[in-house]
Amino acid sequence: MRVEIWSDIACPWCYVGKARFEKALEAFPHREQVEVVHRSFELDPDRAKADAGPVIPMLAQKYGLSEAQAEAAEDNVGAQAAAEGLEYRTRGRDHGNTFDMHRLLHFAKEQGRQDELVQILYRANFAEERSVFTEGDERLVELAVEAGLDAGSAREVLADPAAYADEVRADEREAAQLGANGVPFFVLDRQYGVSGAQPAEVFTQALTQAWGERSPLTLIQDDTAEACGPDGCAVPQT
Template identity: 80%
Template sequence: MRVEIWSDIACPWCYVGKARFEKALAAFPHRDEVEVVHRSFELDPGRAQGDVEPVLTMLTRKYGMSEAQAQAGEENLGAQAAAEGLEYRTRGRDHGNTFDLHRLLHFAKERGRQDELLQLLYRANFAEERSLFTEGDERLVELAAEAGLDAGAARAVLADPAAYADDVRADEREAARLGANGVPFFVLDRAYGVSGAQPAEVFAQALTRAWDARPPLAHVDAGDAGACGPDGCAVPRS
């Protein structure tokens, strides 16, 4: 069974939702037969590269709330994250364009290190004092190397604006086709969708439902053919 997760590194609920989903998956009896694929979704695709501002400033400007309301929201998110065993800085974080982060995640996917890099990017954005958006490509190269990727190859990806750009856009078009207008968005076997950072219990129910709904294997009978089994291999007779 395949689970696809559309998310953005700038999305705090994606950070929390990933932990809740993984808690459910860890307890799922068929967890070793579940493939998890992370897909790209930009919450702020129109933001220019290098346009970085404090999270509280972004929240007050974008949603028309007071700074006190924005800070209260951050405190609530911090409590939600802590309940999942996650670190979360409720003050002093930055917000910026995430397109290059998504490009790098597609590079990591090709190398089998996508989940490792995604978790490091989340940690860097939500838990660490250093800004993920103000230190340039070398900060991202550093995280890619920590995830087990070749630093030089990661640097080359970031230096080429076209590298994996089509993959990011394809993920975003697919999200729109599936009706996702926010993240996190979980799609199980292209049959069930779960929106938001639901409790682990909801994800557990969704996993069970999707697993049980899988159609049985249909056999095509095209007559006798050579095959091997526990008793040996059939030998053609002339």
């Protein structure tokens, strides 16, 4: 069975949702027969590569919040991440364009290192002090090497704007065709869709239902589940 996960490195609910899905997958009896593929979805595709800025003011401006309210929202996400065993810096992070990261993830897929790289990019963005947006390509090369990729090859991919660009755009078009207007979005064997950072129990249900079944894509959706979309990420209310 194949599970495809549309997500963006800038999406905190994708970070949390991945951990919840993996908790369900770990307990799934057929987990060794499940292939996980990460698909591209940019939350801010029109943002310039050099345009990176701090998260808190961005949240405040986007949602009409005070900075104190934006900080409280980040604290809420941080608490949910911590409940999944994830580190999450609620202060001092920044936000920017993720297109190059998605291109690098497609390269990593060819090398059989995609899952390693996506987890390293999440950790670097949400848990580490250094930025994945402001330090240039060499920061991404460093992370690619940590994932087991060749530094020179990763550098060549990043230096060529066309490298894997078509693959990123194809993923994004496919997401739209499947009805995904926010992430994370999980598609199980092209039978079931799970939208948002659902509890592990929902992923367990979806894995069980999808196993061995053949039917049109059925959306399992809870409008209260946190997700990120073109207008930004859901701001939890305390």
